[in-house]
Amino acid sequence: MTSTxxxxxxxxxxxxxFQWQLRRSMGLxxxxxxxxxxxxxxxxxFALFMPRDEYYLSLTKEEQLSRTVxxxxxxxxxxxxxxxxxxxxxxxxxxxxxxxxxxxxxxxxDLFHAMPISRGAMFWGKYLSxxxxxYAPVVLAxxxxxxxxxxxxxxxxxxxxxxLKVLAILLLxxxxxxxxxxxxxxxxxxxxxxxxxxxxxxxSYPVLIFIGGSVIYNTIPGLSELFMPLELVxxxxxxxxxxxxxxxxxLDGVFSVGTGFWLWWVxxxxxxxxFALFLYCRRKSESxxxxxxxxxxxxAIRVLSSGTGGMLFGYLVxxxxxxxxxxxxxxxxxxxLAYVVTELVYTKTLRRLHRHLIPYGGVLLIFAxxxxxxxxxxxxxxxxxxxxxxxxCVDISYNHGTAYPTNVRAYSADKKLSTSxxxxxxxxxxxxxFYSQEKVNQAIELNKTLIxxxxxxxxxxxxxxxxxxxxxxxxxxxxxxxxxESGSFTRCYCLHDAQSxxxxxxxxxxxxxxxxxxxYLNGLFPINAIETIDAVHLMNPExxxxxxTKLLSALxxxxxxxxxxxxxxxxxxxxxxxxDIQDPFDSEKEWADTNTSFYEETFxxxxxxxxxxxxxxGGVFGGKAAAGKELKLASDCAMEIRKDEFPETFALLEExxxx
Amino acid sequence: MIDIxxxxxxxxxxxxxxxxxxxIPTGSIFGLxxxxxxGKSTLLRTLAGIYRPDAGAALFDGKAPxxxxxxxxxxxxxxxxxxxxxxxxxxxxRQMFQRFYxxxxxxxxxxxxxxxxxxxxxxxxxxxxxxxxxxxxxxALSTRPSYFLLDEIFDGLxxxxxxxxxxxxxxxxxxxxxxxxxxxxxxxxLEDFCDSIALLHKGGVLLEKDLDSLRLGILRVQAxxxxxxxISALKEKISIVxxxxxxxxxxxxxxxxxxxxxxxxxxxxxxFYEVIPLSLEEVFISEMEAAxxxxxxxxx
Numbered sequence: 030m031t032s033t034x035x036x037x038x039x040x041x042x043x044x045x046x047f048q049w050q051l052r053r054s055m056g057l058x059x060x061x062x063x064x065x066x067x068x069x070x071x072x073x074x075f076a077l078f079m080p081r082d083e084y085y086l087s088l089t090k091e092e093q094l095s096r097t098v099x100x101x102x103x104x105x106x107x108x109x110x111x112x113x114x115x116x117x118x119x120x121x122x123x124x125x126x127x128x129x130x131x132x133x134x135x136x137x138x139d140l141f142h143a144m145p146i147s148r149g150a151m152f153w154g155k156y157l158s159x160x161x162x163x164y165a166p167v168v169l170a171x172x173x174x175x176x177x178x179x180x181x182x183x184x185x186x187x188x189x190x191x192x193l194k195v196l197a198i199l200l201l202x203x204x205x206x207x208x209x210x211x212x213x214x215x216x217x218x219x220x221x222x223x224x225x226x227x228x229x230x231x232x233s234y235p236v237l238i239f240i241g242g243s244v245i246y247n248t249i250p251g252l253s254e255l256f257m258p259l260e261l262v263x264x265x266x267x268x269x270x271x272x273x274x275x276x277x278x279x280l281d282g283v284f285s286v287g288t289g290f291w292l293w294w295v296x297x298x299x300x301x302x303x304f305a306l307f308l309y310c311r312r313k314s315e316s317x318x319x320x321x322x323x324x325x326x327x328x329a330i331r332v333l334s335s336g337t338g339g340m341l342f343g344y345l346v347x348x349x350x351x352x353x354x355x356x357x358x359x360x361x362x363x364x365x366l367a368y369v370v371t372e373l374v375y376t377k378t379l380r381r382l383h384r385h386l387i388p389y390g391g392v393l394l395i396f397a398x399x400x401x402x403x404x405x406x407x408x409x410x411x412x413x414x415x416x417x418x419x420x421x422c423v424d425i426s427y428n429h430g431t432a433y434p435t436n437v438r439a440y441s442a443d444k445k446l447s448t449s450x451x452x453x454x455x456x457x458x459x460x461x462x463f464y465s466q467e468k469v470n471q472a473i474e475l476n477k478t479l480i481x482x483x484x485x486x487x488x489x490x491x492x493x494x495x496x497x498x499x500x501x502x503x504x505x506x507x508x509x510x511x512x513x514e515s516g517s518f519t520r521c522y523c524l525h526d527a528q529s530x531x532x533x534x535x536x537x538x539x540x541x542x543x544x545x546x547x548x549y550l551n552g553l554f555p556i557n558a559i560e561t562i563d564a565v566h567l568m569n570p571e572x573x574x575x576x577x578t579k580l581l582s583a584l585x586x587x588x589x590x591x592x593x594x595x596x597x598x599x600x601x602x603x604x605x606x607x608x609d610i611q612d613p614f615d616s617e618k619e620w621a622d623t624n625t626s627f628y629e630e631t632f633x634x635x636x637x638x639x640x641x642x643x644x645x646x647g648g649v650f651g652g653k654a655a656a657g658k659e660l661k662l663a664s665d666c667a668m669e670i671r672k673d674e675f676p677e678t679f680a681l682l683e684e685x686x687x688x
Numbered sequence: 689m690i691d692i693x694x695x696x697x698x699x700x701x702x703x704x705x706x707x708x709x710x711x712i713p714t715g716s717i718f719g720l721x722x723x724x725x726x727g728k729s730t731l732l733r734t735l736a737g738i739y740r741p742d743a744g745a746a747l748f749d750g751k752a753p754x755x756x757x758x759x760x761x762x763x764x765x766x767x768x769x770x771x772x773x774x775x776x777x778x779x780x781x782r783q784m785f786q787r788f789y790x791x792x793x794x795x796x797x798x799x800x801x802x803x804x805x806x807x808x809x810x811x812x813x814x815x816x817x818x819x820x821x822x823x824x825x826x827x828a829l830s831t832r833p834s835y836f837l838l839d840e841i842f843d844g845l846x847x848x849x850x851x852x853x854x855x856x857x858x859x860x861x862x863x864x865x866x867x868x869x870x871x872x873x874x875x876x877x878l879e880d881f882c883d884s885i886a887l888l889h890k891g892g893v894l895l896e897k898d899l900d901s902l903r904l905g906i907l908r909v910q911a912x913x914x915x916x917x918x919i920s921a922l923k924e925k926i927s928i929v930x931x932x933x934x935x936x937x938x939x940x941x942x943x944x945x946x947x948x949x950x951x952x953x954x955x956x957x958x959x960f961y962e963v964i965p966l967s968l969e970e971v972f973i974s975e976m977e978a979a980x981x982x983x984x985x986x987x988x
Contacts, residue, residue: 038757045787053773136771143736145760145788314738315699 042146046154050128054162057127061120062166068112069105070173076104077181098188101178106278109195114275117163117203118268122227124162125210126220128155133219135317148310156211156302163203171196195275198286202271205294208301209267215309216326218319225374226330231268233330233337238262240340241399247347248403248490249411250483251476253507253521259284267301270294320376328388331371335392339364353491357400364392404489411483411490414476415510415518422649423472424462424552425543426507427609459660461552462511462649468546475539476508479522481532486524495523506540511652541610545603552648555598555635555668557655559591560643566634566667567686579685590685594635597678605674633670633682637662689714690735690835690867694744697727697734704730706891707744712884715865717857719878721972722888728871729768731888732837735869736765748835761790763835768843770824772812779808781827789831797830803852817844825853829860836860838870842877854881879968887972895975902971907946910939911953911961925952929974941966941974 077097085093131137141151171192178184210227217223238261246252263270263284277286308323316322343360347353368389372382406412463472487494510518524533543549551557567577584590639662645655672679690712697705705727712718720728733739735746737753737760745752753759772781778801786792801808804822806815812823821844828836836857842850858881860866872878878885879899886896906929913936922928922940926949931940936959942949946963953961966974 042757042788049784049787134771136767136769139733139736139738139765139767140771142738143733143760143763143765144785145757145790147755147757313740314733 039147039150042150043153043157046146046151047158050155050158051161054124054127054158057120057123058162058166061116061163062169064116065113065166065170066173068108068116069170070177072104072108073101073174073177076101077177077183094183094185097183098185101183102188102191103278105174105192105195106275109199110272110275113167113195113199114202114271117167117199118206118271120163121203121206121210122224124159125207125214126223128159129211129214130220132214132312132322133217133223133317138314138317142314149306152306152309156207156305159207159211160204163207164200167196167199167203194286198274198277201291201294201298202267202274205267205298205301206271208298208305212301212305212308213326215305215312216321216323218316218321222320222327222375226327229330229334229371229374231266233334234266235262235269236341237333237337240337240344243344244340244399244492245403245407245410247492247495249407250490250495250522251411251480251520252495253519260289264293267294267297327375331368331375332388332392332395334371335364335368335389336395338367338370339392339396347492351493353493356492360396361393364396365389368392401489404491406490412477412480414473414520415512417466417470417473419512420469420473420510422462422464422511422654423469424460424507424509424511424649425472425475425540425549426460426509427505427540427544427606459554459557459645459648459650459655460509461549461554461557462647462654463543463546463548464647464654465548468543468548471539471543472508472510475536475543476520478532478536478539479506479520479524482524482530482536483522485530485532506536509649511649517652537610541607544606544610548647550599550603551646553602554648555602556595557645557648558637558643558662559595559598561637561639561641561662562591562594562635563638563641564636565682565685566636567631567682568634568669569631577686593681594678597681598675600677601675630671632672633679633686635668635670637666637668639663639665689749690718690869691747691750692731692735692744693747695731695734695741695746696743697730697739698742703891705734705741708888708891708893709744710886710893710896712867712869714867715861716883717861717868717870717881719882719885720869720871720888721873721875721878721885722871723873725890726888727891728873728888729839730891732765732767732839732869732871735835736760736763736837738765761788762833763837764789764828764831764833765837766821766824766828766839766841768839770820772820772823774813776812777809778806778812778823778826781812781823782830785827785831791832793830793832796832797826800826800829800856803856804849818846818849821845822849822853825856829856832864834864834866836866836868838868840872841870842872842874857881875969875972876967885968887976895972899968902968902975903966906941906943906966906971906974907949908939908941908964908966908970909949909953909961910937910964911958912936913938913956913958917956922953922956925955930977941970 085096088096131141146154175184175189175192178188210223213226213230214220214223217226246254259273263273273284274286274290277284312322321327339360339362342363343356343358346359347356350356368386369379369382372379372385376385402408463469483490483494505521505523508520510520512518524530563581565579565581567579581587581590642659642661644657644659648655650658650660670678670682692708692710692712694707694709695705696703696707708727708731720731722728730739734741735748735753737756740754748759748763751759753763773784776784782794782797786794804826806819806822806826812820815823821841825841841853845853857866857868861868870878870882882899884896884898885902887894916933916936916938919928919931919933926940927943929941929943931938933939950961950963
């Protein structure tokens with residue numbers, strides 16, 4: 030009975046605070062609503078009233094509707110990213126100060142904390158009123174936008190669902206951001222400290238992840254791409270998550286709002302709110318107007334921001350000097366300066382700096398530990414490889430020195446050859462791959478040997494050791510592991526000075542063995558897509574008018590010629606690869622020779638046609654086995670056949686044109 | 689009754705209240721004096737449930753006020769600089785307080801509004817400091833508190849309003865047995881108003897007594913002698929706290945019963961003598977000096 034009465038009393042208190050606070054916040058909420066109404070329904074109205082161009086008018090009714098819906102959907106996404114998310118962050122901050130700013134002023138705290146209202150009821154009343162004031166304008170703006178769309182007959186189900194998702198993201202992130210800013214306000218002694226802390230956390234955390242990821246990427250051999258998952262960036266930063274989530278439509282493939290995102294941020298919003306409540310109920314009233322309310326929180330923010338500032342500067346120093354030692358010194362000095370700046374921000378004086386310097390030791394210690402962890406491979410990140418039985422196939426591309434990639438790249442630049450099935454996705458290429466368990470094991474063995482070679486070059490690792498370089502003196506090898514259905518796992522080794530390295534020599538011999546394997550050679554694009562060759566051109570650099578073409582379909586024995594061509598290409602490519610592996614670093618001469626003779630020699634060009642479908646014999650396409658699939662090239666491409674690079678093929682083609 | 693038991697409140701390592709203990713009977717007016725930083729405001733805030741004590745307790749009829757809405761509903765605290773929400777009026781205060789204070793009385797509110805020269809719909813922020821305090825008092829007394837905690841309430845009030853306020857509070861004490869705790873650094877403000885008084889210094893209570901017993905136990909005597917007696921001889925007979933001699937006139941403050949002191953004085957054959965009432969300040973000075981303190985360093 031007593032408990033019921035108490036509970037009812039608390040509900041009444043909460044309701045009282047909620048209503049009182051709501052009445053005082055109406056003006057602010059109206060300002061927020063006004064801006065959102067201009068941004069959503071009014072802009073939509075203008076967009077729908079806009080005169081149509083001739084192209085639009087020439088479309089059918091269905092096509093016009095489809096085009097309008099696409100435009101409105103893109104417009105809503107754009108407005109939400111540019112205006113909705115920014116305003117939400119701004120007003121979350123304003124309502125935090127408006128509703129909880131009293132915690133930072135002694136006079137106000139004397140009034141509110143002396144009143145017969147429990148801390149819990151006070152918190153919920155103010156928090157819920159803040160939520161409502163932030164939610165109502167957003168919901169109203171979207172509702173009016175939908176009404177406008179409905180009146181113009183353009184509110185299709187897909188447009189409604191797309192806008193509903195945007196609204197749901199905005200509402201969820203509003204709750205998370207508001208809980209976060211309230212939590213920081215509770216932990217701060219003054220409004221200025223609240224602002225400073227929110228700014229420091231919101232900027233420092235994503236920057237720290239980016240710099241940390243860059244340091245790891247630049248240091249640990251084998252990493253093929255920047256170690257910076259956006260999910261981690263937004264996992265603990267509500268403002269960053271709000272922006273990324275509202276921008277997810279334009280970040281297709283890089284960041285998406287899936288079930289994990291919803292679950293994570295619902296949980297985080299609840300946890301942030303409960304943690305804010307917990308600290309609010311235990312907050313000392315005398316913290317008002319002091320430098321801090323909860324010391325450890327301020328300490329954590331100072332350590333985070335000084336560490337981030339230091340590492341950012343250290344990284345910039347590294348980029349300018351390419352020197353590991355300068356990076357370390359740059360970080361240490363800049364983090365100290367950043368720490369002094371945070372001392373000024375939080376205490377407004379440097380008089381007690383000497384007494385507050387101890388936590389700076391923590392910054393240095395954390396940095397030293399991070400550097401040590403990264404130098405020793407960051408918990409085995411350098412040696413991690415998938416197990417052989419988890420790998421369906423492996424493709425190994427040895428990027429430098431072979432004539433084959435140079436040759437093909439001369440036509441298709443850096444993008445890989447795609448097929449019409451996924452013509453927009455340049456990451457999907459038809460690549461040679463190893464499927465047999467024996468070869469997969471051998472590829473893993475090669476990878477382990479390359480790790481050893483990298484360690485023999487420098488261990489513990491230093492910054493710059495993993496710099497993927499186009500320097501001709503370096504040697505680069507990519508290994509892509511495809512574990513069945515889900516994505517791929519890539520390792521890339523760029524060795525600069527490994528010629529005398531025993532492990533490197535061992536790696537070359539494994540590579541030679543792998544590359545001389547029939548499965549690999551048949552998977553090379555020139556052979557794998559041989560069915561698509563429809564013509565051979567004789568190219569005379571001195572007289573292009575003398576260019577001659579032989580159509581394969583015009584040959585008497587087309588099948589016999591294709592078999593001969595395949596065999597000649599096979600032998601030439603095998604010989605080339607052998608040659609390159611024999612002398613992996615002596616490529617400048619070859620490159621120079623190739624270039625000087627480029628404009629002088631007569632050569633042949635094999636045309637791989639996009640109209641002809643073909644069935645690859647092997648290789649991997651889009652992470653899946655390509656063998657047996659019917660594919661088409663996205664566009665025509667040509668392969669040069671020069672006498673010194675492809676002697677057997679060249680002779681065959683010479684013979685063809687002599688006939 | 690307010691029972692303060694070895695109450696301690698620290699700000700960092702600094703003890704603002706250092707284990708103080710005393711009791712305030714129900715229906716009394718208790719004065720709290722002390723210089724700036726003595727701990728008066730900290731004590732009031734702790735009693736109002738704003739601060740949580742670090743040790744000891746402050747109990748209102750056996751109940752601690754911190755996070756106790758039942759106790760807080762029975763008390764009202766007016767701080768030295770009362771706060772009003774921006775743009776609020778007396779009417780807004782009524783709406784805010786009547787929602788949370790169980791004993792709120794519209795009748796009292798209306799009566800007090802009529803009594804003080806204030807606009808009910810005037811913006812409180814635009815009012816003078818004295819008028820703001822009057823507004824705070826109107827709101828406070830309308831909650832009909834059982835315990836009324838006031839910090840430097842007379843600051844900025846003109847003499848007429850000051851007397852009106854004293855009269856109002858005295859009336860509430862008489863009618864409803866309201867208990868009042870009033871802090872001031874000015875002893876003269878409290879001497880005609882309080883039943884008991886405590887002197888705070890550096891977080892501790894130097895003295896705590898009811899005013900009647902303070903005044904009864906000490907008196908100032910002025911006497912004229914043809915031949916000035918030896919002071920040491922006088923001190924043997926009378927408990928003299930301090931004295932001043934000017935020619936044939938001796939003025940002294942003595943502790944004890946008035947009749948007994950005068951009987952002893954007559955034995956030294958003064959030509960003339962009279963008993964002069966002591967001001968509260970003088971009583972305090974005497975008491976503090978007797979206790980070995982230099983009062984000038986304690987009370988501003």
